[in-house]
Amino acid sequence: MIRLKDVELVYENGTKAIQGITLTIEDGEFVFLVGPSGSGKSTIVKLLTGEILPTFGRVMINGFSIMNIKDRQIPLMRRTLGVVYQDFRLIEKKTVYDNLSFVMRAVGASPREIKERIPRVLHLLDLDDKAQCRPPELSGGEQQRAAIARALVNNPSTVIADEPTGNLDPDRSVELMRLLVKINQMGTTVVVVTHARELVNRFGKRVVTLDEGLVTHDAVGRYVGGRRYG
């Protein structure tokens, strides 16, 4: 479960990116986080991964309280999350397989676990025959799926994707969302940050709308509001 309570975040340069947000995401939910550019979506992702600490308020992630967490526990908290970035952040000189084995290794998976798990994840994302390719040899969609594969490979309870369709054409974007819905149906909590209005409206999921660091709408169904977006 993810819970933000009265969260405020002021960056060092004085930018008030989050101005008081209270939000709960239950286990197994699928949530779209939408809003215009600069409304604070990526800042919320950074708060959820523990990259930054709230200036005020409380953040709870899968049983860890970010304010009271010990340094030693931050890795444990992060292991409950799988994060997908808009720019993929795949290691270009490693093959897709090695990109996955590398993050499994990093959290202490054994070679046997790695050998069993990776083919299953690659299959789920329809990347079976791309295992030995390096990211630059893949199409945008394939790279995006590889990034999702890496987020899933450590079997997190929550997947957070920041603008995962940013670099994809509309058809590919719909395909990707279907995939995330499928992952959600398999029991993983999914939080998708996007500003693709049509896409969001198509899926009929819970939509949390941000504007200027505040939640302006939180309802199932449609992307409402937003004076500007893009």
Next chain:
Amino acid sequence: MWGGAAMGKHDFSYFFQEGLKNMASHRLMSFTAISMTVGCLLIMGTFTLVAVNTALNLSALANSNEIVAYVDEAWTPEQARALEKQLLKVPNVTAARYISKEEALQAYTEQNPEEELFQDLDPGIFRDRYALTIENLEQIAYTVGQVERVPGVVKVNYYEEMASGIVTVRNVAAIVSAALIGVLFVVSTFIISNTIRLTTYDRREEIAIMKIVGATNGFIRWPFVYEGFLMGVVAAGIAFLLQWGLYAAVTDAIAGNDAQRLFSILPFSRIWAPVLGSFFGAGMAVGIGGSLTAIRRFLEV
């Protein structure tokens, strides 16, 4: 999520391989760092070995931590022998060896066999004496003064200039080599640290991803520690072999030019263990120190 046990487990072969890969990814920098460390270790080793051999020869030459206290001729042999206790009470005197006139004469004729003139000397012209061993050479003048004040002692002989000369040479050599070694250590650590910083820079994307997926700081750090360790150990091994060769060459050269064996040199077989030990110790300290300085900063958050 994979076993919580992995949090603390040390996957040696993985870290070691990653460390090797790091080293291989910067062959030129690693080579430079290792060469510099080899140079530092060689200078350190050569300095120390020269100092050790010089000290050995100087003290053999002068026997300078021994002073001779002559006993009043009017004293009976029994009285002379009883002086030993008094002499041992003088601070800084660690041993007192009694030498009678007869023994002194015998030693003298043995040392100067070619001087026939002295062969039938009367022991009466020699005095009974004590050979005193001094612990702290630097206080020799003061100690001599105190020995002279012991009743029954009439004269004290010692190599004042030689003694103070040795002390000065030894102190200067110790200070110079300590300073030099210190500077070289800092330089080596700095170069290794820079090499590793370069690797961390190359791998910054991987490090960022490892953090995001929940790798511990320790897990991220270890490959770099092994990288530094490996550089230090390789440098120590190379430096040891070079030091050995250099020492052998210098020993041969001196032996060839020193027919009278005025200068004696410790054989390498007697010093290889401490040399090897200190090279590896210093190499590892420099390597690990370098890697820790390199990775200290970038592991926050």
